[in-house]
Amino acid sequence: MTNKHINLNHSRPGKYDALLKQITKDGVCPFCEDNLKKYHQPPILKKNQSWILTTNQNPYAGLKKHLLFIHRQHLISLSQLKTQDWSDLGKLINWVIEKYAIPGGSFFVRFGETDYTGASVTHLHAHLVSGGKRTKNKNEVTIRLGYYK
Secondary structure, three states: OOOOOEOHHHOOOOHHHHHHHHHHHHOOOOOOHHHHHHHOOOOEEEEOOOEEEEEOOOOOOOOOEEEEEEEOOOOOOHHHOOHHHHHHHHHHHHHHHHHOOOOOOEEEEEOOOHHHHOOOEOOOEEEEEEOOOOOOOOOOOOOOOOOOO
């Protein structure tokens, strides 16, 4: 069972793994706009010409916010983005930071070959994540962003 849009090696145990296996069986890209509602339960928070913004339904442990920016076209490479795409992304990032009063966070883009990125879905998308404020007794949030050289 294979699906060029899913990398099951980057799944996480539980509901997410079961969902990815179903998507693999269905043979579709779960981030393409026509399929998104079927596989992604959280509502769309906002969209513009280039991007869909939603909450990640499978957030990394320990985060207060985990937001997902999904390109509305099935793109894989950053080189496919146009100037308007970058502008639209910036507007959404600014909107979400203001709306949710996010005091700090991290932003990263998943693009290209998933065996380099750790992504489970091969469709250009980005994450904005924000955890709690660092204190002496808090653990760090761990996110797979790739692999050692």
